[in-house]
Amino acid sequence: MRMEMKRGIENSVLIDDSYNSDLGSLQAALDQLAVQKADGQLVILTDMYQNLASDHLYKEISEQLNASKIDHLVLIGPEIGKFQGLFKQNRIDHFEDVEAYLSVINPVDFRNKAVLVKGARAFRLEKLVHRLQAQQHETVLEVDLHKLGKNLEYFRGKIKNETLIMVMVKAFSYGSGGYEIANFLQTQNIDYLSVAYADEGVALRKRGIRLPI
Structure with missing residues (x-):
């Protein structure tokens, strides 16, 4: 060695x-x-x-x-x-x-x-x-999907019923699980997803996300 x-x-x-x-x-x-x-x-x-x-x-x-x-x-x-x-x-x-x-x-x-x-x-x-040796600790980011839904509900209450909603899933949700976030938003009946890079959209589509991206 x-x-x-x-x-x-x-x-x-x-x-x-x-x-x-x-x-x-x-x-x-x-x-x-x-x-x-x-x-x-x-x-x-x-x-x-x-x-x-x-x-x-x-x-x-x-x-x-x-x-x-x-x-x-x-x-x-x-x-x-x-x-x-x-x-x-x-x-x-x-x-x-x-x-x-x-x-x-x-x-x-x-x-x-x-x-x-x-x-x-x-x-x-x-x-x-x-x-x-100084130990390297991993940082773990946890996303509360229930609270994410509550936030979405709040903003829905601020807009007209006919207004469409687009949610940006940015940079694979910063490592928090791009598919999991997108799939949850799909169940919340939003209208569009937006991504920063085309490859992210391709990856989501391959995982079965049906929303317009």
Whole structure:
């Protein structure tokens, strides 16, 4: 999986480099972290699995991280915790696994920060990334057909009986269901439907709307 940039919680920038634990990619991830406009840098790093002795591996990793402007370092895993003393960041936390970190995570730690998540596939970091990612909520528009009928009834009361009524179903009713709105209006005995685009009229006709459009 390639590195991904995401919107994080608390107005943070989230760099998702999970499942990419090779030593060579660490510097590239740190370089990406360094160019983010943020109030600080937070790195979450798990045990790294390489063909190197642990003391040599974590010495190299610590040198790369210590040369960066990282304010807060979170180490996850039993092996990396043994070498916590090599790291020189102002704040260093260590957890045995992702679940332990998730149980005490404080959203305030991420406020306006640039955050890098990097680690080994075995740690299943997707759960952590999901927790740190700003959630996208869908907007749902509900149309009350009963009230729509009441509105139509009100305007009917303001015009002469012989006056014809045209109702515009605009832009597929703004995503609220063009056919459903048109079909309801058809049952209310209006005289014409109007649409913004010919394609909308074709779509309504194919769905069985019989009114002049």
